[in-house]
Amino acid sequence: MAGNSFGQLFRITTWGESHGKGIGVVIDGCPAGLPLNEKDIQKELERRRTGQSKVTTTRREPDKIRIMSGVFAGKTTGTPISLLVENEDADSSKYDLIKDLYRPGHADFTYDMKYGFRDHRGGGRSSARETVGRVAAGAIAKKILAKHKVKVFAYTKQIGDLVAKKMDYSEIEKNIVRCPDKKIAEKMVSAILRVRKQGDSLGGIIEVVAQGVPAGWGEPVFDRLDADLAKALMCLPAVKGVEVGIGFEAARLKGSQCNDIFISKGKKIITKTNNAGGILGGISNGNDIVLRMVVKPTSSINRVQDTVTTTGKKAKIRVEGRHDPCVAPRAVPMAETMVALVLVDHLLRNQTARMAP
Amino acid sequence: MAGNSFGQLFRITTWGESHGKGIGVVIDGCPAGLPLNEKDIQKELERRRTGQSKVTTTRREPDKIRIMSGVFAGKTTGTPISLLVENEDADSSKYDLIKDLYRPGHADFTYDMKYGFRDHRGGGRSSARETVGRVAAGAIAKKILAKHKVKVFAYTKQIGDLVAKKMDYSEIEKNIVRCPDKKIAEKMVSAILRVRKQGDSLGGIIEVVAQGVPAGWGEPVFDRLDADLAKALMCLPAVKGVEVGIGFEAARLKGSQCNDIFISKGKKIITKTNNAGGILGGISNGNDIVLRMVVKPTSSINRVQDTVTTTGKKAKIRVEGRHDPCVAPRAVPMAETMVALVLVDHLLRNQTARMAP
Amino acid sequence: MAGNSFGQLFRITTWGESHGKGIGVVIDGCPAGLPLNEKDIQKELERRRTGQSKVTTTRREPDKIRIMSGVFAGKTTGTPISLLVENEDADSSKYDLIKDLYRPGHADFTYDMKYGFRDHRGGGRSSARETVGRVAAGAIAKKILAKHKVKVFAYTKQIGDLVAKKMDYSEIEKNIVRCPDKKIAEKMVSAILRVRKQGDSLGGIIEVVAQGVPAGWGEPVFDRLDADLAKALMCLPAVKGVEVGIGFEAARLKGSQCNDIFISKGKKIITKTNNAGGILGGISNGNDIVLRMVVKPTSSINRVQDTVTTTGKKAKIRVEGRHDPCVAPRAVPMAETMVALVLVDHLLRNQTARMAP
């Protein structure tokens, strides 16, 4: 109710602050009998980890995961899975300078307005470090989906004005911006390094694809698959927009252009095109699910900005700390995570949709 | 859990099918003591009603609302408010022709895949008629917000290639497309009538504004105000994308361009620009909340399309029924509704955020 | 959240006041494909209906149920089922006399304290008439359970000092107090008529049995089957206690007396005794589930009682209206209803407990 849980049947609750003792997540509702060990989770954490390349922040958290409960003899037991990462490289010293200032683009001001005060160290709870818990839970979600032949992956589609054109999925994890277009990827890296040098940052667009989702997942009328996915992506830090399939382009189309025509393929009914992005009436239609989200340029920039103090006086601020000059590359595993969490939830929810024959 | 409820503390549950006995909603969690009568609700229903102008469907439902419970002596009692509209002009005859066909762009196929069969008459539960219940509940939400000096309104920003430029809010309800730019509005009407004549349809973009929301509403980290709003709009029929503030444009910006600088105005702290759309870290910052959603062109078009039968055989389909050639004008009150529902929910949720001093 | 919904996956929301326009319920989460018509529901309503015998209130509501949505071609569609009963015989005139008085044993005072005012007519929302909606939903729950070979029934075990000894289940519905012991039933009827003549009322104990529940239903650690059942029964009007299996008697026993020994019977493992009442560690163990609840003597009694006015002044009150002199006989179908609702919910919840092999 206070907003730190996500999902209905596969329900995660994250906790922890950027510079507190640790970060963690409790997963309630993971079916019993799934093989699971710490490596399964660690490998996903590596993908979102700080300090992984020259385009990410230099904070170096080992992010060593411990499974505290819910797994016995190598398998999930059906009871809550508690995952824990202790913070190690938290350097709060630089934040003392800004504890009475509101950083532009950050949640400092709004947390103060809501709660009356805040943990100012590294953004406290509003830090992207909170997503460690999500990604850890997402690793489990992905394993469950894999058992159902569903695969979720994401990539950087755009950074600044640079848009990927070639869609070579095998390229994605080979470059540090996670872009499927090798040439554009190189340009993106250069662009990011350039803005970092300028003490500035860049925005971008991530595209997520889920392959293998059967027709029938999603609940009318509020918990539509697309609605739950929109919320899932929009609750990631820095996201300002989400679209499904054709997305905002639909405004310019006519019905005769936008409708996907049904055809038969073997024993399956599919659609010829996929403007719908795999979802009709809030329920999956068996096609690839395709979504995009936009991340704003990182708010922490290494230059002097105008702001006010917590008492409203004019001030200058220079956000030191260590920050990603572009959120996109590390947002890729986060986007996958959120989509995987929604899909597992709806996979489970769909199991009770019909009377047994 | 089966997806027909929305909200946590101000919780609505809608029910009803397009061609069933009626449509309704139960609101649980409306605070006691709010003055309320049927006129308050009826006037909002008129705005979403079919048959209200030459650009909407010709189905003529009076949509006469009855308050069945939860109001006594002119005030809400704190107990569930049940609102009921009986269906009158349901003409199911034309749907018999298509009960074994899958209409492109509709949920026929996905409902069949999920439930094993469907109520094919008028789209059954997946019909936009379901939103009668939402709009009725939204009327109550708006009354509560008004008591807190919060106003929510929406308008058509774009239809096809026509984009409103002049933002004269007093124009909105004066034209039948609900566009704040009088001249563009006229062009929009012509464009809609033109595509209808062609047996086709048009998409569009709706912008929603909430004025007067104080800083502090929204819950980290999953139930962010923007995340809940994204879900709220995305679960409206035909919506394919949602953005907040600067939205997708953020991909092209640098941090130094995108950050809104804090300034003092009297005793309040506000931001100079509003690229954030009134929300930082998922919590309202006191600025106007600004959102946009895109609606795809109506899937029901009055021309022959290819499709398949429920058994997968090739077929031709011509969707007769009565349909809006462009969803946008009637989507305006729906968008307002969803935003109002989310805001009231977070207004209530925020009341428990702090210990009493 | 405001307390008018019950269940997680099979979720009901009731609405309506004793003397309002009607009473109803929306069921969300009923699986698709269940054959259902109004008769299925009406027959359960008859069992809780007022005016059914000389030991019940004389208010005569026909309680004619209408299925407003969620059923098509004789089967549930998976979408919300809205059930509606319009009030007809509401006689509010007698309640005007007591609108400024607090009836002893009733919720008048507490509703005023909570909401600031109340619908005083017939108890408003706190009337047992609210259970019409529950029993209607319970009829559907029972149909689902029947498909899974689970049967729920209840009976009056005790009224005043009269305790049923013979457990002849075939007798239950043959006498108007619903007691399995024919002789005791006759004495119970006499006792009730006697206290009614005295302008007084009697309490009693209802026992509920669920047969055929397989081992494995129930969720650790909070949503235990027994915990959910305890809540389910305790939220019925007039209930002051609930026990499972051996119940309060357990205080006097030793472990060696109380433990049920496991034995094999054919291929099944069962227990020799059933002190546990069919539930171990919150999960069903395959035995009959056995529960009891106590109902207090009806608070509305036809004699002068001391009380205070809403402003705290001393006053005399005589509750006229029409009331059951003993709640027990009509509480039998209500108790069955609540148990059936919990069981269906856990039946559905259990479907996601394990990974598919």
Add this chain to the structure above:
Amino acid sequence: MAGNSFGQLFRITTWGESHGKGIGVVIDGCPAGLPLNEKDIQKELERRRTGQSKVTTTRREPDKIRIMSGVFAGKTTGTPISLLVENEDADSSKYDLIKDLYRPGHADFTYDMKYGFRDHRGGGRSSARETVGRVAAGAIAKKILAKHKVKVFAYTKQIGDLVAKKMDYSEIEKNIVRCPDKKIAEKMVSAILRVRKQGDSLGGIIEVVAQGVPAGWGEPVFDRLDADLAKALMCLPAVKGVEVGIGFEAARLKGSQCNDIFISKGKKIITKTNNAGGILGGISNGNDIVLRMVVKPTSSINRVQDTVTTTGKKAKIRVEGRHDPCVAPRAVPMAETMVALVLVDHLLRNQTARMAP
């Protein structure tokens, strides 16, 4: 949804197994600004700790609590509070002998039926050790209640045939069975030591009192205060029954005996007697809230019992491990915990019941 969370607005999620790496709880919805440190919590854990006296199990867990998140500068921040206790004295060796046997009275069999296998060490998740997390959360709930002048306490009312008569609350924490009647307490201790010597165990009854709850807490019609309390107590290990106020005794009373008459006391309206146990129509009436729960005799007894193996073969079992010969003394803080959790939840829920004037 999988049953490991409790509460709506003050929501706790517990995790951990008896012999796993640790035990913990995440609290979401604790209002910001509550002073809190580890000592506040530790002192409640001491009261439920094993090895605290000669009538409890000899397992000696230090139960050292760590606050991992949600507290900054000595106050709660409004974000999730994660509490962690690492297991230290887990001795799983004795459990290997019984991993293929079903212990009578335990959840071994039902967990196997539900999940397909189980963590057999010390009962795994079904161990009473799980309540460490609850009691830790309950310590916070009690602090919030104290700010609202509400006090919750419990005591042993009965063990075997020994029933406390003198109600001297100052005695409760002075004796190791937590009984308010000093003389009976001594007899209880002797009785427990006697059954332990016999390799047997005893049941008992705990009474819980909440003082200072104002009129108006509780939600009609399902989430009644008494219904939520019934669930809260029934979901504690070993509990087989719950009653409120007069409880099961109500079956034998007439309405004229059972009704509590309203009277004025100063400016407050109270009742002369408290048969209702402080709750009318599911809402607190300002009187003391009084509840009782029965705990069965500990299932683990140190003598040979008949049972079956996991494959259904006849077997003998002797449960070694270390166990309380009577659950009651340590169930006292657990009962207080559950009542405190429910009360805080309803305190928060009640804050949104009315429109601000």
